[in-house]
Amino acid sequence: MTELFRDKVDIDLTVNGEPVEARVPAGQHLIDFLRQTLGLTGAHASCEHGVCGACTVQVDGEAVRGCLMLAAQADGTEIWTVEGLSDTAAITDLQEAFVARNALQCGFCTPGMLVAAEELLSRGGTPSRAEIREHMSGNYCRCTGYEAIVDAVESVAQARAGKGAA
């Protein structure tokens, strides 16, 4: 077992728009690589089973569980975390809506929640509250009771739809 896990894999990828080359343990999860090796501590490890969504990051445009993907599998991918999405102002409207609506309390789930919400909103259209709830059901929040999150996502969906129509 230990022989296997000592094996290292070279990867070459883009993280938040910056090139990254690294030699990673074959068994290292993507979330641990991002947090521990790159110091990107925005996404969090929580359930470590792919259930709670706290580790959600964007991989090639899709919301992906950082705890279910190995760092080695990220070779050649383009990854965006909440840090990069903040720096590029890609989700500023969502972040502002979350703050205004108090759609976060402890904030531990929030970076993953934002990536999941952005995935839904990037599909376009104006999802219903039920659709928002369904989409966000892969991201657990133990503080808010979800209603404020649904409100925030809904308000951004409507605002983006309004802009698109104008």
Next chain:
Amino acid sequence: MTLEFGNPDRPNSYIGKTVPRPNAGKLVQGRGRYVDDIVLPRMVHVAFVRSPFAHARIGRIDTEEAKSVKGVLRVLTGADLAEVCTPWVAVLAHLKGLKSPPEHAMAVDRACWVGEPVVAVVASSRAAAEDGAALVEVDYEPLPAVTDMMTALDAGTPVLHAEMGDNLAFQRLHEEGDPDGAFARAHKVVSAHFRTARHTGVTLEPRSILVDWNPAEDQLTAWHATQAPHMMQTVLAKHLGLAEGKVRVICGDVGGSYGIKVHVYPDEVATAAIAKIMGRPVKFIADRLESFTTDIHARDHEIEAKIAVDETGRILAFDIDDWTAIGAYSVYPRTSAIEGNQVVNLCGGPYDFADYRAKTTVVFQNKTPTCQYRAVGHPIAVAITEGLVDMAAAELGIDPIEMRRRNMYADDAYPVTSPAKMRFEGLSHHASMDKLLEIMDYDALRADQAEARKRGKYRGIGIASFIELTNPSPFMYGIGGARISAQDGCTVRMDPDGSVVALSGVTEQGQGTEAMLSQIVAEGVGVSPDKVRVITGDTQVTPYGGGTWASRGAGIGGEAALQSARALRDSILEVAAAMLQADQSQLDIRDGAVVDAGTGEERMPLEELGRIVYFRGDTLPKGLPRELVQTRHFITSDYPFAFTNGVQASYLEVDTETGVVRLLKHWCVEDCGRIINPQLVDEQIRGGIVQGLGGALFEEIHYDDEGQLLNGSMADYLVPMAAEMPDMVIGHVETPTRESTLGAKGAGEAGTAGAPAAVMNAINDALRPLGAQVTEMPFTPERILRALGTIAD
């Protein structure tokens, strides 16, 4: 001191308004700093080998193979740690008869639950520590496990801790009036058996601690996800043999607590002990299986209860026989007897009746220890009380609203003392019920229910009135000998640029403590909230305080902030009066400037006053006090607790084919006294409700007969997700406490207290035409189908 809270146009009117949380912006950008985000030079990681048996004697421990793993630096046993860390005994003097054996940071010769730490493996990475832990060989000799609550005291059941004599940890019987007489003369007696499942908190951030011991300074520093930094300072100092002044606990961002992170955990103390042994920083972050097996559990109760009523529906008496099993040890230092004690204190809470008997029996078993979790005891007491009230109303053919109307304390009855000897300063059950009926449109819902029934749909309305214990005084813990502060303090200072810094002993767990404090300080001094920087969670920096638990942050910490802010205002105005040669009483501070109190005309911005005081003190009169730093502490003294009240309603539909409950909508009216930030209060209540809904419908820790935990992952222990949760309507009645200028009581636990009972009553309202009733939580499809007789085996 007077502040015209009722006048929304008063100057600096930030208390009572929704203002943004100062710390939300960093959290949405992923710039929070939780313990696991901190990396220190020479930091190492610890992983624990944990008992796979519920009860076993620990024999030979072979650590050789583990030590050979690359990166493993040290392997320590319970005996190794016992050399530097003393065990603790979690009892409190005021909980008479409570007993619990000494508990070590790691098991020394016997493991008493699945998950108890046995061996610590320290390595340069967590992965290496886990690889090492997997190779530690421990010889266990399994011992008989005590796993059933109701037979724990039977003669044939093994005694878990021989030195304790039996498996009874605590028992309390409270009797008031003549309950037997009341039951004998009652028109009707309704009885029921209730069960609430074993829960755990499932904080998204697992328990986390990083401890550094610096022998060169004799200083221990712990970065800790905790609700009570000063309590932890005391605990770590005491058990590691250090002076309290040599221990610093820093609590930065915390990823959810709900009571889980207010307790002393063996593995966290072990981490501190290892840091002391190794003289370098040691990090422990629980993984999710460790969270399920070692975070405290709660709410594992079985209750036989009955209510006596007369012909008119007046409640005559309650008789409650509550049992709970707390695991292998009472949890330090708050003890595991509090939850049962709360059930005794809180049953029947909203109602004016005379005769009461309540008994709680708290037993040991070989499972994870239970202790205080959000709304401690309240969901149990409210479910028992409100369940019985609804059953009695149905027996008598009285509408559940009317039944409550006839029994709730009148809103002008206060102060009163309940049959449980709880003292209520001022509650608003009737006004809250009025508000609830208004916002839910009760009559329209009943019409909808009847219409749905015609279509074969079983919808139900459930009501739950409740009381909630907040703002605890030393009567909660201090009186029993625990060094847990009921007092809290705040230091407020003005810096040269006119900005204000507030240092508070209460902590932020996400509920918005720092926003609440910034509003209070802003109004108290006379600046805008964005000029106030709030610092919490550092025992070396803030005034000594209790932290955040039992809904005390706003009521206790908020009042200390207000008092210190007003004192700073007076200090500023004293200087300003000397500078402006004005009468101090004619000056005020508004929006960051000294103004003429009568006209509002600006006389001097605070930054000018700051410039003079800090850099040109020579121009001020000699001897003029110029202390632009003020500290005040606050403690409640008139009442042991500030009780709040409220009422919730649930509207739901039960699919009688599948047993699935669909929540349609939920309402809560809460009276938490003065509301400081309406949005934050509403969102705390919504979050609390959903935790209560989880308990009502999904959450249950399962063990087998051997004491093996069966559902230790988030895929197996179900918590509410967005899709199943309803929208919630929140309303308020405000009855400020007269114990403080601020008048705030707590709001953090109301949602959790009442939601399970409201759902239970709604399900039973829906099922009543079918003759079915459920009283065992969670109300899973299986339990509902059993109640309906669909499943009979």
